[in-house]
Amino acid sequence: MKYLTTCEDDTIQCAKAFAQHLKGHELVALDGTLGMGKTVFVRAVIQALSDKNVEVPSPTFTLLQTYDTIKGTIYHFDFYRLKSPEEAFEIGIEDAFSDGICFMEWPEKIGSLLPPNTIHIVFENTPNGRQIEIKD
Ligand SMILES: Nc1ncnc2c1ncn2[C@@H]1O[C@H](COP(=O)(O)OP(=O)(O)OP(=O)(O)O)[C@@H](O)[C@H]1O
Numbered sequence: 254m255k256y257l258t259t260c261e262d263d264t265i266q267c268a269k270a271f272a273q274h275l276k277g278h279e280l281v282a283l284d285g286t287l288g289m290g291k292t293v294f295v296r297a298v299i300q301a302l303s304d305k306n307v308e309v310p311s312p313t314f315t316l317l318q319t320y321d322t323i324k325g326t327i328y329h330f331d332f333y334r335l336k337s338p339e340e341a342f343e344i345g346i347e348d349a350f351s352d353g354i355c356f357m358e359w360p361e362k363i364g365s366l367l368p369p370n371t372i373h374i375v376f377e378n379t380p381n382g383r384q385i386e387i388k389d
Pocket residue numbers: 258259260261262263264285286287288289290291292293294311358383
């Protein structure tokens with residue numbers, strides 16, 4: 254599924270539609286370079302499944318933020334600052350992967366620890382806007 258987006262609100266609408274299909278145990282990797290809208294996407298999913306006013310800060314420094322939602326716990330990871338894939342164990346990826354829904358920014362930083370059944374959402378620039386492709 255591919256969406257062409259031209260503004261933040263388009264990303265939010267795309268995320269809201271995606272949120273409705275979640276069941277409760279998905280692993281979701283957000284692939285794309287700096288500032289492509291990954292956090293905007295996850296924030297919109299969390300707000301759609303909990304409270305539209307809930308604060309969803311970027312986990313750039315905390316590496317992980319968790320949320321209670323109507324589809325269970327959502328784990329929002331940002332692996333950008335990980336020094337090694339193994340450090341992901343210290344922040345609890347194993348428990349998170351076997352529990353709720355996990356969204357992962359910068360998934361390439363955990364290398365082969367990323368499970369093969371992960372859904373990938375790819376954010377890319379195109380001449381006509383930003384493309385969001387959901388690969389599941
Ligand atoms: N479809 C879009 N078109 C244009 N701008 C957008 C779109 N979606 C989001 N943005 C803007 O992109 C900016 C960066 O968004 P965001 O912080 O979500 O990026 P990110 O991919 O999480 O970056 P990082 O890799 O640093 O975590 C925001 O200012 C947001 O308003």
